[in-house]
Amino acid sequence: MKQVKVLGSGCSKCVKTAELIKAIAAENEVPVNVEKETSAEVIMSYGVMSTPAVVIDEVVVHYGSIPDKKKIQSWF
Amino acid sequence: MLAIFTDLADWLTFILFGLSPNSKLGDAVHFFIEDTTKIFFLLVIMIYFIALLRASLNIERVRDYLASKNRFIGYLTGSIFGAITPFCSCSSIPVFLGFTSAGIPVGITMSFLLTSPLINEVAVLLLLSLVGWQITFMYVLVGMAVGILGGVFLDLIRAEKMLQPFALKAYQSATPVADLDGDSVAKPTLSFRERHDFAKNELWNIFSRVWKWVFIGVGLGAALHGYVPVSWLEGNLGDGQWWSVPLAVLLGIPLYSNATGVIPIMESLITKGLPIGTTMAFCMSAVAASFPEFILLKQVMTWKLLTIIFAMLLLSFTLVGWILNLVN
Numbered sequence: 486m487k488q489v490k491v492l493g494s495g496c497s498k499c500v501k502t503a504e505l506i507k508a509i510a511a512e513n514e515v516p517v518n519v520e521k522e523t524s525a526e527v528i529m530s531y532g533v534m535s536t537p538a539v540v541i542d543e544v545v546v547h548y549g550s551i552p553d554k555k556k557i558q559s560w561f
Numbered sequence: 562m563l564a565i566f567t568d569l570a571d572w573l574t575f576i577l578f579g580l581s582p583n584s585k586l587g588d589a590v591h592f593f594i595e596d597t598t599k600i601f602f603l604l605v606i607m608i609y610f611i612a613l614l615r616a617s618l619n620i621e622r623v624r625d626y627l628a629s630k631n632r633f634i635g636y637l638t639g640s641i642f643g644a645i646t647p648f649c650s651c652s653s654i655p656v657f658l659g660f661t662s663a664g665i666p667v668g669i670t671m672s673f674l675l676t677s678p679l680i681n682e683v684a685v686l687l688l689l690s691l692v693g694w695q696i697t698f699m700y701v702l703v704g705m706a707v708g709i710l711g712g713v714f715l716d717l718i719r720a721e722k723m724l725q726p727f728a729l730k731a732y733q734s735a736t737p738v739a740d741l742d743g744d745s746v747a748k749p750t751l752s753f754r755e756r757h758d759f760a761k762n763e764l765w766n767i768f769s770r771v772w773k774w775v776f777i778g779v780g781l782g783a784a785l786h787g788y789v790p791v792s793w794l795e796g797n798l799g800d801g802q803w804w805s806v807p808l809a810v811l812l813g814i815p816l817y818s819n820a821t822g823v824i825p826i827m828e829s830l831i832t833k834g835l836p837i838g839t840t841m842a843f844c845m846s847a848v849a850a851s852f853p854e855f856i857l858l859k860q861v862m863t864w865k866l867l868t869i870i871f872a873m874l875l876l877s878f879t880l881v882g883w884i885l886n887l888v889n
Contacts, residue, residue, distance in 0.1 A: 494654060494857075525654045525860045526727050534620050534659035536652055549619070550762070 487561075488543075489519045492528045493536035502537040502551050509554065515561040563599060563690060570595035589787025596691075596779040596825050603690060604683060604775070604821075608767050611682045612760035616751050620646065620656060627673075628663045635669040640708040643676030644701070653854070657861055661728055664735030668716030671870070676708030678849050683767070684820035691828040696837065699885070703841060707849075707877050714873060723866035774822030782825035785833065795834035801886035809839050810878045813846025823847050837889050842882030850874050 489506055493499030503519050510517040522528065522540075531538065531545050538548035541560055570591045574580050580587035623642045627635060653674055660670040680701055688697040721732055751759070798805045823844045830840045855867055862870075 494652075525658060528655050529658040529662055529731060532659070532662075534624065534652070534655045536655055 487515065487517045487541055489517050490522045490540040491519065492522045492531060492533055492538040492540060492548075494525070494528075495521070495523045496536070498551050499537040502539065505551065505554070506539070506557055509557045510561060513558065513561045517561075566595050566599040566602070569598060585787045587787075589783040592786040592829070593779055593783035596782065596828075597775060599690065600687060600775050600779065600821075600825070601772075603686060604768065604771070605764065607683060607686050608764045609760050612763035613756050615645070616756040616759040618646065620652075620659070623673075624660055624663050624665065627660065627665050627669060632666065632669070635666070636672045636709045636712045639669040639672035639712060640676040640705045643673040643708055644680040644705065645682065646673075646677065654857060654860055657858070658728060658731065661724070661861075662731040662735055664732065666716050667720045667724065667732070668712035668714070670712075671715050671720070672708045672712030675711050675849065675874070676705055678854075679704035679707070679820065679845060681820060683771070684824060687821065687824045688827075691824060692831060696831070699837070700841065703881050703885075704845070707845070707874070707881070711870075711873055711877065715870070718869070720866055720869075723863045723869075725861050725863065728861045771819065771821040774819050775825075778818065778822030779825040782829035785826065785829040789833060794830075798839060799834050799836065801836040801839060801889075803883065805839050806842050806882035806886065807879050809843035809882065810846040810850075810875055813843045813848075813878075814850050814852070814875075816847040818847045820848050836886045838882040838885030838887075841885055842878045845878050845881070846875070850878070 487510075489510075491499055491503040491506070493502070499521060503521055507517070507519050510519075528536065528538070531540060533545060533548050535549035537551065539546050539552060539560075546560060547556065573594050574587055574591040575582055578590065580590060582588070582591070623646055627639055627642070630638060657670055657674065660673070661667065685697060685701060688700055721729060724732070827840055827844045830843070831837065850871065855871060858867060858870075
């Protein structure tokens with residue numbers, strides 16, 4: 486089970502990112518647990534400054550925008 | 562080149578709609594059509610081309626650059642980067658913390674964050690095409706001065722002591738930039754294709770964020786233009802009475818706008834004979850002093866610091882207004 490965190494202050498882009506990841510993971514039949522992380526302190530601890538950012542198993546894999554489909558697919 | 566929009570507005574308003582050039586409605590409609598078409602045209606072209614040039618500048622590089630600079634140059638460069646880096650207010654918190662945890666002084670970070678909403682390339686080019694280079698130059702100068710002096714002042718009063726405890730801790734235990742992962746520093750050079758994709762995205766992002774402000778701003782500007790008689794504004798506020806400036810600043814607080822929306826209003830106020838200082842004070846207050854954005858900063862700052870920054874902004878806009886009214 487992959488642990489996915491979407492970092493962001495709760496703006497609409499972050500919500501979209503989380504939904505997109507869930508949808509693509511389901512398409513590829515990869516079990517994931519997607520969480521949204523809104524706490525400024527936690528976001529800082531990953532060293533991320535532009536949100537939305539995506540963390541998979543504690544590694545930052547993307548930041549600054551809604552990731553495109555191809556990129557999400559490459560994570561699974 | 563921009564005269565084509567005047568012709569278009571002439572044709573639509575006076576011929577197609579059959580309004581009289583001397584009527585209030587005709588005047589307002591003409592202003593609205595000319596300004597919206599002109600602004601949307603300029604926006605699309607400018608956002609795209611500037612984004613092409615700016616594609617390789619990201620917030621991580623700004624941080625690394627600021628962290629490696631000497632403190633006094635820092636305020637100036639912080640403010641310049643604030644002017645040329647676009648960012649959405651929803652990322653002001655991560656940016657603040659990212660800068661702070663890289664050991665950048667709070668004042669320099671605030672020079673960046675204060676200048677950012679006031680000046681951006683879209684605002685500058687709109688000003689140039691609507692009110693001319695003198696006022697544009699003055700606007701940029703004032704915006705940067707507020708950012709720079711505000712930052713210096715915040716470091717003088719040791720603003721970092723008034724951060725939330727976790728942010729203060731992050732500042733004190735800052736790691737030097739060299740220890741951070743290297744991939745953000747060494748950004749590979751971009752191909753034209755990548756630049757084009759970035760610019761297309763930026764265009765879409767910025768446009769979807771500002772289009773409604775253009776309509777609101779131009780709409781208000783048009784109403785002012787058509788329905789408020791020149792003599793009224795000039796007669797009542799035209800001498801730059803001292804109290805009109807703080808009043809303009811206070812009026813600007815509840816009006817939450819961004820720079821793109823406020824510029825058409827500015828154009829309208831200036832042509833109606835409102836003194837430049839009063840106009841500038843009003844517009845900057847509407848853009849930079851907004852409660853929703855200040856409440857966001859509460860996550861990283863104490864109320865005391867927030868109140869100080871808010872008061873500092875109101876005071877500096879008032880001073881700007883008075884000074885500009887005096888010298889003009």
